[in-house]
Amino acid sequence: MRAGPGRRCWGGSYTTSDVGQEDRRGRARGESGPQIRDVAVAAGVSHQTVSRVLNNSPKVRPATRQLVLEAMERLRYRPNRAARALGSGRAGGITVVTADTVLYGYASLLQGVEEAARVQGLTVGIRVVKSDSADEIRETVEYLGDPSAGWVVVVAFDPAGTGVLRALPEVVPVVAATEAGGLAGVDRPMIYLDEREAAADATRHLLGLGHATVHHVAIPSEAPASARQSGWRDALLAAGAAVPEVVSAGWDARSAHEAGRRLAADPSVTAILCGNDDTALAVRRALYEAGRDVPGDVSIVGFDDVPGAAYWTPALTTVRMDFAALGRACVAAVVGGEFPALEAPRLIVRESTARVTTRRE
Numbered sequence: 001m002r003a004g005p006g007r008r009c010w011g012g013s014y015t016t017s018d019v020g021q022e023d024r025r026g027r028a029r030g031e032s033g034p035q036i037r038d039v040a041v042a043a044g045v046s047h048q049t050v051s052r053v054l055n056n057s058p059k060v061r062p063a064t065r066q067l068v069l070e071a072m073e074r075l076r077y078r079p080n081r082a083a084r085a086l087g088s089g090r091a092g093g094i095t096v097v098t099a100d101t102v103l104y105g106y107a108s109l110l111q112g113v114e115e116a117a118r119v120q121g122l123t124v125g126i127r128v129v130k131s132d133s134a135d136e137i138r139e140t141v142e143y144l145g146d147p148s149a150g151w152v153v154v155v156a157f158d159p160a161g162t163g164v165l166r167a168l169p170e171v172v173p174v175v176a177a178t179e180a181g182g183l184a185g186v187d188r189p190m191i192y193l194d195e196r197e198a199a200a201d202a203t204r205h206l207l208g209l210g211h212a213t214v215h216h217v218a219i220p221s222e223a224p225a226s227a228r229q230s231g232w233r234d235a236l237l238a239a240g241a242a243v244p245e246v247v248s249a250g251w252d253a254r255s256a257h258e259a260g261r262r263l264a265a266d267p268s269v270t271a272i273l274c275g276n277d278d279t280a281l282a283v284r285r286a287l288y289e290a291g292r293d294v295p296g297d298v299s300i301v302g303f304d305d306v307p308g309a310a311y312w313t314p315a316l317t318t319v320r321m322d323f324a325a326l327g328r329a330c331v332a333a334v335v336g337g338e339f340p341a342l343e344a345p346r347l348i349v350r351e352s353t354a355r356v357t358t359r360r361e
Contacts, residue, residue: 034075043071078121093123093150094331097140099160101126103251104277104306105323106155109177112327113153120335125149132159141167144174151175151334153327156183156190158220175334177326180227191329191339192227195303198319198345199231202273202301205317205347207235209299210356211271213242217249217259217283219275228303232273249275253282260286263298270298270356277302277309277318284312284352295354305348314351321345 040047045068052060053068060068071077094117100106110126117124127149129140141164144152152174156162162183165176175189180197182190206214216232225233229246236243247263249256256274260283263269274280280302284294292298294314302309302318309316325342332338 034077036077038075039068039071039077042075043067092121093117093125094153094334095125095127095144095149095151096153096155097127097129097144097161097164098155099129099131099158100251101128104304105157105321108323109155109327109330112324112329113331114327115324116328116331120331122150122331122335129160129164132163136160137163137167140164141169144168144172153177153330153334162186173334175330177330179221189333189339191326191333191342193321193323193326193342193345194227195319195321195345196227196231196234198321198347199228199273199303200235201231201347202303202317202319203232203235204239205349206271206273206299206301206353207239207241209271209353211299213244214271214273215244215247215263215269217247217256217263217272217274217279219249219279220251226275228273228275249279249282251278253278256282257286259283261290263287264290264292271300271353272298273301273303275303277304277306277316280316280318280352281312295352299353301347301353309348310350312352317350317353318348319345320348 036050037047040050043050043064045064049060049064050068053065094113096110096113098106098110101110114124127140127143130136137160143149144164149172152168152172154161154165154168154174154176156165156176156178161176162178165174165183165188166186168174168188175191176183176186178190178192180192180195182192203214213236214232216229218226218229221227221229233243247259249259256279259279263272263283264287272280272283274283280300284300287294287298287300294300300316302316303321304323305318305320309318322343322345329340329342332340
C-alpha cells in the first residue's frame with residue numbers, strides 16, 4: 001500500500017479562523033458541550049495547536065499531540081464535522097464511485113468506507129458508473145465536481161472506475177482503490193493490496209505440490225495483464241515452468257463455467273488458479289460435471305476468501321484479501337491525509353489443493 005511520489009491528498013482541513021468561528025457559533029447557540037478553547041485550556045496549549053492536531057498537522061510534536069488527544073477524551077470533545085467540511089469547501093460526506101455494488105471485493109470495500117465514515121460522522125453516497133463510455137464518465141465527473149458530493153473515493157478496479165479517475169479535475173479531493181501497482185500516468189493518491197505477490201505465492205504453492213504447471217482463469221481487468229495474472233506468470237517463469245495460455249472469463253458465473261469446461265476437457269490440466277472465488281466455484285462445477293475430482297484430479301486455488309469459501313466441499317484454498325480495511329484506509333487518506341498500513345494478502349490453504357504424488361496413488 002502506498003501513495004506514489006508527488007501525489008497529493010486533500011483532507012477535510014480547515015484554518016484557525018474557521019475553528020474560531022466554529023467555537024463562537026457553538027457558544028452563540030448555547031451549546032453545553034466543550035468547545036475547542038476548552039480543550040486548549042485543559043491541554044495547556046493554544047487553540048491554534050488544537051486546530052493543528054485536528055488537521056493532523058506534522059508541525060505538532062508527538063508529546064503535544066498526545067496531550068491534546070487526552071484532553072479531548074477527558075472532555076468528550078467532538079469536532080463540528082459540518083464546520084470542518086465547510087472549511088474545506090466540500091459537503092460533510094463521501095461519495096464512492098463504483099461500477100458494482102454486489103461483487104465481493106466491491107461490496108466489502110463499500111462496507112469499510114461506511115464503517116470509517118460513520119466513526120467520523122460523515123454520510124456516504126454511492127455513484128454507480130455503468131460503463132466506461134464517454135457519456136457515462138462525463139456525467140459522473142460533472143456530478144462529482146459539485147461540492148455537495150463531498151470527498152470522493154473511486155473504486156478503480158475496472159475500466160469504468162479508472163476512466164472516471166483519469167477524467168476528474170484537480171480540484172476534486174479523491175483517493176482511489178486500485179489493483180496492485182496503481183495506474184500509470186495518474187497523479188492522484190492510490191491505495192492497493194499487493195495481489196500480484198499473493199498470486200505468485202498461490203502459484204508457487206501449486207508448483208510445490210508437484211504440478212508441472214498452473215493454468216489461470218482470469219477475471220476482467222483495467223490493465224492488459226492484471227496484477228493477479230502478472231504474479232501467476234512471474235512465478236511460472238521463475239520456476240522454469242511452462243506458461244499456459246490465459247483462459248479469460250467475465251464477472252458472471254456462466255462465462256467462468258465455460259472456461260472451466262474448456263480446462264476440464266484437457267487431461268493435462270492438474271492445477272488451476274482462478275481470478276476470484278466466484279470463478280473458482282463455477283470452474284469446480286465444470287470439473288465435477290466432467291467427472292474430474294477436486295483435489296483428486298485437479299487442484300484449485302481461488303482469490304479473495306469470500307465468507308463461504310471455508311464451507312465448500314472441498315473447502316477452498318484461496319488468497320485472503322481484506323477489502324474492508326482497504327475501504328477504511330481510503331477514508332483515512334481522503335479525509336485526513338493518512339495512509340494506514342494494510343495487512344498483505346495471504347494464502348489460506350484448505351482442502352482444494354493436494355500433492356500430485358498423493359493423488360496418483
